[in-house]
Amino acid sequence: MPADDRRRRRATIHDVAAEAGLSHGTVSRVLNSERYVSATAQAAVEAAIAKVGYVRNTAARNLKTQQSHAIGLVVHEPHSLFLEDPNIGAILLGTNEILSNADYQLVSLVIDSDRDSARVAEYLRGGFVDGVIIVSARSGDPIAHAVASIGIPAVFVGHPPDISGVPFVGIDNVSAAASITSRLIETGRRRIGMIASALDRDSGQDRLSGFRQALGARFDSSLVVEFPLYSYDSGLEGMRELLTRDPTIDGVFAASDAIGAGALDALRAAGRSVPGDVGVVGFDDSAWAMRCQPPLSTVRQPADELGRMAARSVLAQLKGEPDVPEAMFLETSIVWRDSA
Amino acid sequence: MPADDRRRRRATIHDVAAEAGLSHGTVSRVLNSERYVSATAQAAVEAAIAKVGYVRNTAARNLKTQQSHAIGLVVHEPHSLFLEDPNIGAILLGTNEILSNADYQLVSLVIDSDRDSARVAEYLRGGFVDGVIIVSARSGDPIAHAVASIGIPAVFVGHPPDISGVPFVGIDNVSAAASITSRLIETGRRRIGMIASALDRDSGQDRLSGFRQALGARFDSSLVVEFPLYSYDSGLEGMRELLTRDPTIDGVFAASDAIGAGALDALRAAGRSVPGDVGVVGFDDSAWAMRCQPPLSTVRQPADELGRMAARSVLAQLKGEPDVPEAMFLETSIVWRDSA
DNA sequence: GCACGATCTGGGAACGATCCCACACACCGG
DNA sequence: CCGGTGTGTGGGATCGTTCCCAGATCGTGC
Numbered sequence: 001m002p003a004d005d006r007r008r009r010r011a012t013i014h015d016v017a018a019e020a021g022l023s024h025g026t027v028s029r030v031l032n033s034e035r036y037v038s039a040t041a042q043a044a045v046e047a048a049i050a051k052v053g054y055v056r057n058t059a060a061r062n063l064k065t066q067q068s069h070a071i072g073l074v075v076h077e078p079h080s081l082f083l084e085d086p087n088i089g090a091i092l093l094g095t096n097e098i099l100s101n102a103d104y105q106l107v108s109l110v111i112d113s114d115r116d117s118a119r120v121a122e123y124l125r126g127g128f129v130d131g132v133i134i135v136s137a138r139s140g141d142p143i144a145h146a147v148a149s150i151g152i153p154a155v156f157v158g159h160p161p162d163i164s165g166v167p168f169v170g171i172d173n174v175s176a177a178a179s180i181t182s183r184l185i186e187t188g189r190r191r192i193g194m195i196a197s198a199l200d201r202d203s204g205q206d207r208l209s210g211f212r213q214a215l216g217a218r219f220d221s222s223l224v225v226e227f228p229l230y231s232y233d234s235g236l237e238g239m240r241e242l243l244t245r246d247p248t249i250d251g252v253f254a255a256s257d258a259i260g261a262g263a264l265d266a267l268r269a270a271g272r273s274v275p276g277d278v279g280v281v282g283f284d285d286s287a288w289a290m291r292c293q294p295p296l297s298t299v300r301q302p303a304d305e306l307g308r309m310a311a312r313s314v315l316a317q318l319k320g321e322p323d324v325p326e327a328m329f330l331e332t333s334i335v336w337r338d339s340a
Numbered sequence: 341m342p343a344d345d346r347r348r349r350r351a352t353i354h355d356v357a358a359e360a361g362l363s364h365g366t367v368s369r370v371l372n373s374e375r376y377v378s379a380t381a382q383a384a385v386e387a388a389i390a391k392v393g394y395v396r397n398t399a400a401r402n403l404k405t406q407q408s409h410a411i412g413l414v415v416h417e418p419h420s421l422f423l424e425d426p427n428i429g430a431i432l433l434g435t436n437e438i439l440s441n442a443d444y445q446l447v448s449l450v451i452d453s454d455r456d457s458a459r460v461a462e463y464l465r466g467g468f469v470d471g472v473i474i475v476s477a478r479s480g481d482p483i484a485h486a487v488a489s490i491g492i493p494a495v496f497v498g499h500p501p502d503i504s505g506v507p508f509v510g511i512d513n514v515s516a517a518a519s520i521t522s523r524l525i526e527t528g529r530r531r532i533g534m535i536a537s538a539l540d541r542d543s544g545q546d547r548l549s550g551f552r553q554a555l556g557a558r559f560d561s562s563l564v565v566e567f568p569l570y571s572y573d574s575g576l577e578g579m580r581e582l583l584t585r586d587p588t589i590d591g592v593f594a595a596s597d598a599i600g601a602g603a604l605d606a607l608r609a610a611g612r613s614v615p616g617d618v619g620v621v622g623f624d625d626s627a628w629a630m631r632c633q634p635p636l637s638t639v640r641q642p643a644d645e646l647g648r649m650a651a652r653s654v655l656a657q658l659k660g661e662p663d664v665p666e667a668m669f670l671e672t673s674i675v676w677r678d679s680a
Numbered sequence: 681g682c683a684c685g686a687t688c689t690g691g692g693a694a695c696g697a698t699c700c701c702a703c704a705c706a707c708c709g710g
Numbered sequence: 711c712c713g714g715t716g717t718g719t720g721g722g723a724t725c726g727t728t729c730c731c732a733g734a735t736c737g738t739g740c
Contacts (some may be wrong), residue, residue, distance in 0.1 A: 010467060012696055023720045028698060036718050055466040059408070060696035062399035063725050089429075096450060100459070105468070108448055110436060118441070126395040127350065128445070232631070261631060291572070291601065293633055352726055368728060375689050400726035401697050668682045 011052040012105045020048035031056065035062055071095075071107045071314055072129040073142055074120060076136050077110070085230070086286040087303040091135055091157055094307025102315055104130075110142065121146035131314040133157065133307075139202040153317035155310045159202045159327075167317070169309040169328040173203050176299045176332040177210025180281045183251050183297065187212065189251030189279050193223035195238035195263060197230045197255040204230075207255050207283060223249065230255060232288075235262020241268055251279045251340070257288035264339065268293075279340030294338035301332050351392040356518045360388035368379045371396065372623075378491040410445045411435075411654055412469040414460060414483055415449070417474050421631075425570070427643040431475055431497055434647025444654055450493020451483065461486040468655060471654040473647075474495060478540040493657035495650045499542045499667075507657075509649040509668040513543050516672040517550025521593050523637065524680060525554065529619050530593030533563035535578035535596040535603060537570045547595050548624060563589065572628075583610055591619045591680070597628040600636045604679065608633075619680030634678035641672050 013031070017024040024039055029037050032055050048054075051282030062068050064231065073095055075088055096106045107129060109120050122142055123131055131153035137144040137160040140192040144163050147154045156168035184192050193237035194211045198204030225241050227234035235254055242249055264274060272278050274294055284287055285300035309328055316324045353371070357364040362381055369377050370385040387395075401410050413435055415428055436446045448467060449460050461483055464472055471493035477484040477500040484503050487494045496508035524532050534551045538544030552559050565581050567574035575594055577604065582589055594600035600622030606616060612618050614634055621627055625640035649668055656664045 007702080014696080014697095024697085025720060025722095026718085036716090038718060041718080055462070057403070057696050058466070058468060059399050059402035060725090061698075062398070063403050063696080063727085064698045066725075068399065093450065105447065107445065110433065122395070126398070128398060156715090287633075291628075291631065334704090350726095353728095355724080365690060365692095365728085365729090366688085369689090372728080376686090378688060381688080398727050401728075403726080404728045406695075548693085648702090 007217075012053040012057070014053070015052050016045060016048045016054050019052055020044040027049050030180055031292060033241060037314045039228045066127075067130050068128055069103065070094040070129045071311070072106050072120075072123075072132040073098055073106055073108045074132060074134045075108065075110050076117075076134070076138065076141060077112075078242065085299070086288075087195045087284060088135060090303035091307035091310070094304035095133060095311045096307075098308050098311035098315070102311075104315070114142075117142050124152060125150055127203070131155075131318055133310045135208065136201065137163075137196075140200070147289050148203050153314050155313045155317075157215060157306050157310050161200075161202055165326075167313050167324055167328070169306050169330065170202070171306070171332050172303050172329050173206030173211065174210040176301075176334075177207040177253070177283070179210075179213040180283070180297070180299050180334055181211050181214035183334070184251040184253065184257055184279050184281060185218075186215075187275075187279060187340065189221075189340075191246055191249045192218070192251035192253070192258065193220075193225070193246070193249050195242070195255060195259050195319045196226045197234055197259060198228065199226060200228075202267065204255060207253075211253050214244045222246070227259075230258055232258045235264075237258035237262070239263035239266035240270075243267075243272075249278065252281070254280060257282040257284045257286045257292075257298055259297055260298065260339070261288045263291050264296070275338065281340045285335050289335070292339065294337045295321075297336055299332050300335050302330050305330055346558050349389075350397070351394040351430050352397070353394070355392050356385060356388045356394050359392055360384040369592065372500070373499075406467075407470050408468055409443065410447050410469045411651070412464060412472040413446055413448045413459075414464075414472060414474045415448065415450050416457075416474070416478065416483060417452075417558055420456060423473075427624060427641070428475060428626075430643035431647035434644035435473060435651045436647075436652035438536050438600070438648050438655070442651075444655070454482075457482050464492060466489055471495075471658055473654060476543075477503075480540070494583050495657075497646050497650050497652045501540075501542055501545065502658075505666075506663055506667070507653050507666045509646050509653065509670065510542070511641050511646070511672050513546030516552040516555065516641075516674075517623070518545040518554040519549050519550075520623070520637070520639050520674055521554035523674070523676075524591035524593065524619050524621060527619060528680065529617075531560075531563065531581045531586055531589045532558070532591035532593070533560075533565070533586070533589050534593045535575055535582070535595060535599050536564055536566045537574055537599060537664045538568065539566060540568075544595060547593075551593050562586070567599075570598055572598045572602040575599035576606050577602075579603035579606035580610075583607075589618065592621070594620060595623045596626045597632075597636055597638055598620040599615045599624045600638070600679070601628045601632050604632050604634075604636070615678065615680050629675070629677065630680065636679045637677045638675055639672050640675050645670055 013027050017027045022044060027039055027045050030042055039256050054171045099106050111117050111120055112116055123179045132147055133155050135157045137156060139161045141160055144160045150162055158168060158170050159168040196208045222245060225238045227238060252263055254263050260280055263280055267274055267278055274280055282296045282298040288296045289296040313324055353364045353367050364380055364383060367385050370382055438447050449459055451457050472487055475496050475497045475632045477496060479501045481500055482502045486504055488503055494506050496506060498510050499508040536548045562585060565578045567578055592603055594603050600620055601618055605612055607618055614620055620637045622638040625638045629636040629638045653664055
């Protein structure tokens with residue numbers, strides 16, 4: 001397997017110019033579709049490009065223009081959740097769609113440890129990317145602070161509680177949580193608990209707030225358990241805990257579908273029927289929700305559209321558009337299935 | 341949100357040289373840890389770098405060295421499966437781990453349509469990446485052929501049936517499939533069917549071959565149904581079809597866990613018990629397998645290690661190492677749960 | 681004391697684009 | 711016929727590195 005001279009010298013703008021019988025300046029003008037190019041020159045250059053098989057050298061372009069034409073997507077999530085969280089994939093695809101249409105390359109950066117965190121901060125500072133989109137930052141997140149201090153165009157997907165001045169896109173977690181909790185109330189549940197999670201992020205905090213708000217005076221803090229991760233295991237353990245705290249519990253709001261799935265399995269193991277004995281609702285409308293037994297009622301959030309919005313916002317900042325909104329909220333809806 | 345002069349001029353190698361009282365040539369030598377640099381010069385340069393906050397300009401470096409220091413990861417998969425396939429995420433993380441240690445940037449490219457396919461081929465040809473890793477290519481895949489013809493260092497994860505001369509990493513799907521099928525035979529199943537899928541890839545073909553091989557003379561082609569996608573829906577529909585073809589069916593090999601999950605739900609809907617009436621086995625050991633009712637017995641494949649191996653192979657090719665093996669197989673194991 | 685190699689350093693020439701200035705020409709109105 | 715404006719084109723300077731060549735210095739062996 002020789003890695004030697006397989007790739008021969010690539011054609012440059014000068015080769016194109018020579019082929020077309022024009023100067024490299026004119027070729028550059030055609031490439032960047034600037035004004036003041038005659039139709040004949042345009043045609044000649046295009047023919048020459050096709051003939052010599054020219055493709056633009058990005059490194060040279062980037063060097064001269066002092067841009068990278070790349071946007072970073074920073075995902076701060078343990079590996080295990082990165083693999084399972086369906087929202088992240090959808091955000092990634094949505095972002096990629098917008099950016100590639102705008103001729104920007106998406107570069108994904110996964111942070112799984114503090115070491116990664118420092119390396120990524122360095123990377124962002126190094127001019128490798130023209131802008132950055134940050135997914136699932138927590139409060140006190142070093143990356144979030146680094147970004148805010150570098151002054152690079154940035155957007156958060158979800159809003160870290162302790163940063164301001166950086167635009168973000170998100171959903172209204174408070175009202176979404178309140179509205180799905182109401183469902184439990186309306187269907188006659190009396191003892192309603194919550195398995196909360198990720199309280200170091202806005203999503204976690206806000207879902208708890210919404211839950212509390214919907215219950216009003218009936219809110220009972222002893223029926224709330226908290227876990228760091230939006231995971232199946234949190235749901236399993238959380239539900240067990242809630243059952244011991246109050247065996248008469250008849251409604252549960254799980255802060256994510258994964259948690260909901262865990263709760264469902266814990267309830268089954270404890271011999272409770274759903275929705276007969278206990279009503280359960282989740283959050284995300286991920287693949288989990290549909291596959292549970294019984295299928296989970298949940299909040300659907302438009303993750304792909306969040307990704308698109310974030311991408312559009314960075315591009316707008318890059319173009320220097322004057323009024324890039326700092327807060328952008330997208331609508332959620334509720335999907336009713338069988339679990340409540 | 342002004343995008344104006346927030347990022348002031350970055351320090352260059354010349355600024356460092358001036359600060360250290362040395363020439364830019366010497367600074368470059370330190371940066372690339374070449375020979376013939378005195379200890380004092382080394383120290384002076386390092387101090388100067390820290391003082392002026394220098395970070396290397398990659399565009400300039402890439403321009404001069406004619407490299408991009410980036411590796412492409414091409415995933416050829418419909419969006420829906422990209423989100424759900426746990427192997428892809430694990431491959432991505434494994435790859436990223438090795439590459440970032442070697443100071444290479446991973447660039448993910450998702451192909452969801454023929455249009456994408458052409459654009460990505462163009463991208464690879466454009467010198468944006470020094471090498472490429474291709475996941476889940478099918479036979480007749482234009483990207484696979486493009487890569488083979490460009491002559492760029494490349495590795496396949498899984499082997500497209502109609503390409504040769506390009507290294508690949510993979511698992512032995514034939515023997516893994518044979519061995520899990522044997523389990524069904526050993527536990528006394530008599531009428532064993534398969535829901536096959538993705539026959540345009542080596543994984544799909546080989547799992548079918550392994551199944552056939554394990555059954556030997558008892559193989560009955562009427563008990564094999566085929567679907568293009570490794571999806572839950574394929575499992576649902578496939579199981580229904582198998583039940584109509586032969587209601588006495590008592591064993592099923594699903595070509596993936598997602599298919600297995602679908603099959604399980606179809607069996608439940610048809611009133612069959614698992615593993616009582618029918619034994620079911622899957623492939624992948626994904627999150628699906630654990631969450632099914634009952635949990636699925638399945639083949640575990642080391643997806644993260646596949647990603648690492650692929651990355652190592654591209655790096656080896658890049659370094660011009662002489663004997664990069666063309667075929668690399670990793671061991672699989674079988675996880676016994678309750679479904680068979 | 682001198683030739684010679686090894687070590688270290690300085691500085692110029694690329695790499696391949698973009699950007700800008702200078703110039704050529706056409707057209708128009710007064 | 712002349713100045714001015716709008717088009718179109720050529721070619722030089724430049725971005726920040728790496729690479730290479732030339733030269734300086736220092737030992738070391740004869």
